[in-house]
Structure formats: structure tokens, C-alpha cells
């Protein structure tokens with residue numbers, strides 16, 4: 352597997368923690384982790400395998416760093432890149448807009464030509480609406496550390512073992 356570029360934004364540290372758990376699962380030598388607050392969208396182009404991680408804030412909105420980072424994707428050609436997502440949200444307090452930021456980012460990546468991998472079943476979650484669901488599955492790994500933190504390690508390990516087979 353070629354080196355994975357993992358890019359995350361995080362307001363209160365939950366997505367950052369998940370990013371480093373995913374990196375540990377992939378193996379530290381296989382991945383380079385970037386906080387999007389300290390890098391620019393062009394740095395995605397250094398990798399053929401990319402993971403994008405985002406929490407949802409506001410009411411179904413992007414986290415602040417993602418607000419600044421995502422518009423730069425309009426200048427990127429992501430064809431030839433294999434891209435997976437993970438999102439953090441709260442299915443109890445934001446059941447109608449659970450993980451919507453992951454849906455927003457997924458939509459943009461598709462528009463820019465990325466090959467998307469790493470969908471995840473909706474079984475085991477209880478919510479009413481999410482733009483991160485397509486054809487009955489989440490478009491990436493769904494994490495809810497506010498309500499189901501005990502499930503996070505297993506979800507990460509299962510998801511990583513699946514996406515690593517789909518990376519280049």
C-alpha cells in the first residue's frame with residue numbers, strides 16, 4: 352500500500368483522537384497525519400491514498416477549519432486518487448443532521464473526480480436524517496463518541512481493515 356495522507360479538522364479534539372487511532376491501526380509507517388488548520392488543500396495531491404476526517408458543527412455544518420479548507424478543492428483534480436472518509440457526530444442531539452459535514456465533503460470530492468471507498472453500514476445507529484447516507488450506507492466511517500464511544504475502537508479497526516484492501 353502506498354503511503355496514506357490523512358487530513359482532519361477538529362474543534363474539541365474528538366476527530367483528532369480518532370485520526371490518530373486510525374493512523375495507529377494503519378501502522379504509523381503507512382500514514383502521514385495532517386491537521387488541516389496547518390496545511391493547504393494542494394497537499395492532498397502528494398498522495399494517491401487519502402483519508403478525510405471531519406466532525407459536524409452548528410446544525411449540519413462544517414467545522415471552522417473545514418469551512419476554510421473545502422473551497423480549495425475547487426482547484427484540485429482528484430482523478431486517480433482513492434479517497435475514504437470518517438465523520439464524527441452526535442446522533443442523539445442532532446438526529447436530523449447526523450454527520451452532515453461528511454456528506455458535504457463527500458459530495459465535493461465526487462465532483463472533483465476522486466474514487467471513493469470505505470462506505471459503512473447504518474446498522475447500530477439511531478438517527479432520522481443525514482446527508483452522509485447514500486444507497487442505505489454511510490459514505491464513510493461513522494463515529495459518535497458522545498453517545499457510543501465504547502464502540503469506537505472496534506468500528507475503527509473493522510473499517511481500517513476494509514479500506515486498506517481498497518487503497519492503491
Ligand SMILES: Cc1cc2nc3c(=O)[nH]c(=O)nc-3n(C[C@H](O)[C@H](O)[C@H](O)COP(=O)(O)O)c2cc1C
Nearest residue numbers: 361362363364365366406407411440441445449450
Ligand atoms: C454546538 C454543537 C453543534 C453540533 N452540531 C452537530 C451536528 O449538526 N450534527 C452532528 O452529527 N453532530 C453535531 N455535533 C456533535 C459533534 O460533531 C461531536 O461532538 C464531535 O465529536 C466533535 O468533534 P471535534 O471534537 O473533533 O470537533 C455538535 C456538537 C456541538 C457541541
